[in-house]
Every structure is written in structure tokens, then in C-alpha cells.
Amino acid sequence: MAWFTFAAMESFPAPLAELQPGWVWLAGAGPGDPGLLTVQAWHALGQADVVVYDALVGDGILALAPAGCILESAGKRGGKPSPKQADISLRLIQLAQEGKRVLRLKGGDPFVFGRGGEEALALVRAGVPFRIVPGVSSGIGGLAYAGIPVTHREINSAVTFITGHDMTGDVPGGLDWAALARGAPVIVIYMALAHLRQIAELLLSHGRAPGEPVAIVCRASLPEQKVIESTLAACADDAVTQAVEPPCLVVVGEVVRLRAGLDWLGALAGRVLEPDPLGGRQGREVG
Numbered sequence: 001m002a003w004f005t006f007a008a009m010e011s012f013p014a015p016l017a018e019l020q021p022g023w024v025w026l027a028g029a030g031p032g033d034p035g036l037l038t039v040q041a042w043h044a045l046g047q048a049d050v051v052v053y054d055a056l057v058g059d060g061i062l063a064l065a066p067a068g069c070i071l072e073s074a075g076k077r078g079g080k081p082s083p084k085q086a087d088i089s090l091r092l093i094q095l096a097q098e099g100k101r102v103l104r105l106k107g108g109d110p111f112v113f114g115r116g117g118e119e120a121l122a123l124v125r126a127g128v129p130f131r132i133v134p135g136v137s138s139g140i141g142g143l144a145y146a147g148i149p150v151t152h153r154e155i156n157s158a159v160t161f162i163t164g165h166d167m168t169g170d171v172p173g174g175l176d177w178a179a180l181a182r183g184a185p186v187i188v189i190y191m192a193l194a195h196l197r198q199i200a201e202l203l204l205s206h207g208r209a210p211g212e213p214v215a216i217v218c219r220a221s222l223p224e225q226k227v228i229e230s231t232l233a234a235c236a237d238d239a240v241t242q243a244v245e246p247p248c249l250v251v252v253g254e255v256v257r258l259r260a261g262l263d264w265l266g267a268l269a270g271r272v273l274e275p276d277p278l279g280g281r282q283g284r285e286v287g
């Protein structure tokens with residue numbers, strides 16, 4: 001453990017916060033590529049007694065934990081396939097009260113569709129001190145790995161992040177789909193796969209064009225990253241025929257066209273990038 005901590009502190013020339021006994025740090029691990037961990041999260045990995053991690057945190061990141069650090073899956077603990085959120089929060093409190101240095105590691109950013117706020121509030125109620133370590137959210141950094149900027153000046157002045165299902169598991173009923181269709185030029189959808197057909201139909205029925213570009217980005221930033229370029233009308237069928245599997249992001253909007261010019265990972269594999277992916281025309285600003 002010592003060499004790791006030492007190496008991290010040695011190579012980063014600014015003071016980093018220290019994970020103290022009895023504390024819980026709620027940290028984002030980024031979309032998957034270990035290089036997208038923040039320096040602070042990496043530093044904490046070197047200090048933690050216990051890492052309680054989510055299913056989205058991959059082996060490449062867990063492998064960075066030093067020998068002696070206990071890795072505990074929040075998804076499989078006690079033989080239960082999917083523990084209740086309350087159980088996870090209780091476990092964090094218990095570990096902290098045992099005086100452990102606890103790193104709660106979540107995919108992406110802990111406060112973006114990650115229940116980080118719920119866990120932090122449970123810590124507050126229990127009087128457990130905590131720190132939030134933001135992470136690179138997959139809806140931004142993961143799309144960047146697909147060569148899709150979430151904003152592009154010629155296309156959109158706003159980007160909207162939504163979840164494909166709410167707490168009940170259904171398409172979020174609280175969303176104003178008409179307003180979204182009218183006023184959200186770029187929509188990034190987390191957890192979109194289960195209800196993709198319904199979401200696409202909602203956007204189409206509220207006026208979005210069937211030919212509007214859509215990308216489905218799976219396992220972003222990992223070696224097995226897969227990107228499907230489609231349209232609003234075709235994306236649900238394409239997800240089926242291409243046997244798309246989660247985790248996936250779906251992005252709806254003209255920014256998807258930029259991938260023809262910005263697929264930097266593809267270029268590494270020989271793709272010839274298009275220097276003028278918008279074809280000299282301005283994108284359509286919705287709203």
C-alpha cells in the first residue's frame with residue numbers, strides 16, 4: 001500500500017485530501033477507462049481500507065487498489081443479487097463506525113443518476129463525515145470517447161440529461177416530453193435501453209424528425225466500446241438487431257453528426273476522419 005500512496009503523492013504536485021479513518025468518500029470512477037479516474041479518487045484508492053463499489057466500476061479500476069484493501073461489491077453482498085439502497089447506506093455507516101477508511105466508488109459521477117445524494121444524506125443522518133469526489137460522467141466523457149461533443153457552438157446552446165426510467169422502472173412520467181421535444185436540442189439518455197422504443201416514439205410524436213441522428217454508445221471508454229449510429233425512427237430496431245447490451249448511453253441530436261469528424265478512437269484504428277462533418281451547413285438549433 002505504501003508504495004502506491006507514495007507514488008501518487010510524489011507524482012502529483014499539489015496537496016490532496018487524505019481519507020481519514022471513520023470517513024466515507026463518495027467518489028466517481030468515471031465511465032470505465034482507469035485513466036479517467038480523478039487524481040483525488042486514485043489517491044483515495046491507495047488509502048482506503050474498504051472499497052464498496054458498484055457493478056459499473058470495472059476490474060481495470062479495482063485492480064488499482066493496493067493489496068490489503070478489501071473490495072466489497074455493493075451489488076452482490078450477502079448473496080443478494082441487488083441489495084436495497086438502504087442496505088448499502090447502512091453498510092457504509094457500519095464500516096465508518098468501525099473506524100475504517102471507506103471509499104464508496106460509483107461509475108461516472110456519484111451525483112449524476114448515481115444515488116450519491118441519497119447515500120450522502122444517510123451519512124449525514126448518522127453523523128458520519130464524508131467527502132464527495134466528483135467523477136467524469138459517462139454522459140459527457142463517455143460520449144467524448146465516441147467522438148460526440150455534448151455541445152457544439154453551431155448546433156446547440158443547451159444539453160439535457162435524462163434517465164430512461166424512474167424509480168418505478170417506467171419511462172419517467174414526470175418529464176414533460178412535449179417541452180423536451182420542442183426545447184432540448186441534444187438529449188443524452190442514461191439507462192435508455194429498456195424503454196428506447198417508447199422514448200423514441202414519445203419524441204417523434206411530439207415533433208422530432210424521424211431522421212434526426214441518434215447514437216447508441218455502449219461500454220464507453222472501455223476496450224469493448226461499441227457505437228451505433230442511427231436515427232430516431234430506426235434506433236429501437238437497430239438496438240435489437242445489433243444486440244446492444246447495457247451499459248449504454250443514447251444521444252439524440254445533430255451533434256451526433258460530428259462523430260464523422262471526431263471519432264478519434266476510430267482514427268487510431270484507421271478510420272479516415274471527415275474534416276467537415278456538418279457539410280458546411282449549420283446545425284438546427286431547437287427551441
Ligand code: SAH
Nearest residue numbers: 108109112114137138190191219220247248
Ligand atoms: N453515475 C453514472 C451514471 C449511473 S446510471 C455516471 O455519471 O455516468 C447507469 C447508466 O449510466 C447506465 O445505464 C448507462 O446509461 C450509463 N453508463 C455508465 N457507464 C457507462 C459506459 N461506460 N458506457 C455507456 N453507458 C454508461
